[in-house]
Amino acid sequence: MEFIFSIAILLGFTFLGELLHVLLPLPIPAAIYGLLLLFLALNFKLVSVKKVKKTAGFFISIMSILFVAPVVNLMDSWQIVADNIIQIIVIVVLSTIIVFAISGNVTKLMLKGKESKNE
Amino acid sequence: MNEILSQTSLFAIFLTLCAFELGRWLQKKTKLSVLNPILTSAIMIIVFLLITGVDNSVYQEGAKTFSWMLTPATVCLAVPLYEEVQILKKNIPAIIAGVAAGTVSSLGFIALMSWLMELDHSLYVSLLPKSITSAMAVVLSEQMGGLASITTMIIVVTGILGSVLGPIFCKIFRLNDDISAGVAYGTSAHVIGTSKAAQISELMGAVSSLSLVVAGILTALIFPLFV
Numbered sequence: 001m002e003f004i005f006s007i008a009i010l011l012g013f014t015f016l017g018e019l020l021h022v023l024l025p026l027p028i029p030a031a032i033y034g035l036l037l038l039f040l041a042l043n044f045k046l047v048s049v050k051k052v053k054k055t056a057g058f059f060i061s062i063m064s065i066l067f068v069a070p071v072v073n074l075m076d077s078w079q080i081v082a083d084n085i086i087q088i089i090v091i092v093v094l095s096t097i098i099v100f101a102i103s104g105n106v107t108k109l110m111l112k113g114k115e116s117k118n119e
Numbered sequence: 120m121n122e123i124l125s126q127t128s129l130f131a132i133f134l135t136l137c138a139f140e141l142g143r144w145l146q147k148k149t150k151l152s153v154l155n156p157i158l159t160s161a162i163m164i165i166v167f168l169l170i171t172g173v174d175n176s177v178y179q180e181g182a183k184t185f186s187w188m189l190t191p192a193t194v195c196l197a198v199p200l201y202e203e204v205q206i207l208k209k210n211i212p213a214i215i216a217g218v219a220a221g222t223v224s225s226l227g228f229i230a231l232m233s234w235l236m237e238l239d240h241s242l243y244v245s246l247l248p249k250s251i252t253s254a255m256a257v258v259l260s261e262q263m264g265g266l267a268s269i270t271t272m273i274i275v276v277t278g279i280l281g282s283v284l285g286p287i288f289c290k291i292f293r294l295n296d297d298i299s300a301g302v303a304y305g306t307s308a309h310v311i312g313t314s315k316a317a318q319i320s321e322l323m324g325a326v327s328s329l330s331l332v333v334a335g336i337l338t339a340l341i342f343p344l345f346v
Contacts, residue, residue: 010191010194010195011191013194013197014190014191014194017190017194018190027262027263027342027343028339028340029255029258029259029262029339030190030258031189031190031193031194031254031255031258032193032255032335032336032339032340034190034191034193034194034197035193035194035196035197035200035332035336036197036336038194038195038197038198039197039200039201042197042198042201043201043204049198049201049202052195052198053198055195056195056197056198056199057195057198059188059191059192059195060192060195060196060198060199062188062192063189063192063193063253063254063310064139064156064157064310065135065136065139065185066185066186066188066189066192066253066254067157067253067257067271067275068135068138068139068157068160068161068164068182069131069135069178069179069182069183069185069186070253070257070267070268070270070271071157071158071161071268071271071272071275072161072164072165072168072175072178072179072182072268073175073179073267073268074161074165074268074269074272075165075168075175076175076268077266077268077269080239080242080266080269081269081272084238084239084242087232087236087238088242088246088273090232090236091228091229091232091233091236091246091249092246092249092273092276092277092280093280094228094232095225095228095229095232095249095250096250096277096280096281096284096307096308097288098224098225098228099221099222099224099225099228099250099303099306099307100221100281100285100288100292100303100304100306100307100308101288101291101292101303102220102221102224103217103218103220103221103222103224103302103303103306103307103330104217104221104289104292104294104299104300104302104303105217105292105294105299106216106217106220106221106302107213107214107216107217107218107298107299107302107303108217108293108294108296108299110212110213110216110217111210111213111296111298111299114213
């Protein structure tokens, strides 16, 4: 029964997220609203982590399978990829390197700044 | 064949689960990050559909059954996020600053390159969320007129790239502490990068996992400015 209760909680927050997505005029996906609400509820101890952890872990673990069908769909939109393959490769490779370098180094600088302040 | 199989959605679900398990087994056996099960299983299914002559549309119709789980699965990321925030409390400002810088530079760079190379708008929107986890990216891309299939493929390729080359990048960019490296993995290569980071150290995995969720949220919030 605990399983059902936790599913109800998690789907309840998903539903709240979808409700906000429909009601508020912002281009924010329902999942983001739901995620933030659940995070706040956990933070303020309205929901106990123990109760939902197992079920949340299950949902997260199956996430990868949900993307197989969209990739199979490439069968039908392959032409767009093939026509722009060089541009796509350039963007994907360069932007991955740039994001890796910038995000890591900004954090490193911030951590260093904090250390020297403490000294 | 198409007519019989279009009567049952279980065909697509069964096929997907079998292919995915086979893909996972393949990666485990070969220990190659390049053989990501999402990619290998999709290739297996495409080959299967081509050989048997079953239409992709029949397969997609059945596989739709899966798609409702995407939103709750994303909402569930709040649970590990909560746990990681408890562990990483002291370092939250540094982590968020790194993720924010990475997210803005990712969107900015892709916008600039797409403009320079005169990419088609729908392709541009499909590429834009490439560094975040598919669950959020696909929704964003579709909402703004991108193609879910291209977005998903690019995301998986980005993830593989980040996780395979990550250790080399860490050396080149001198990211020698677990927190900075974790931010780099999570912000650039989402879930796939995170699984690599978690192999290196538990702390790096936790930081990466926190970063990927923050990157996703930030991207969702500023995405409309770039479209």
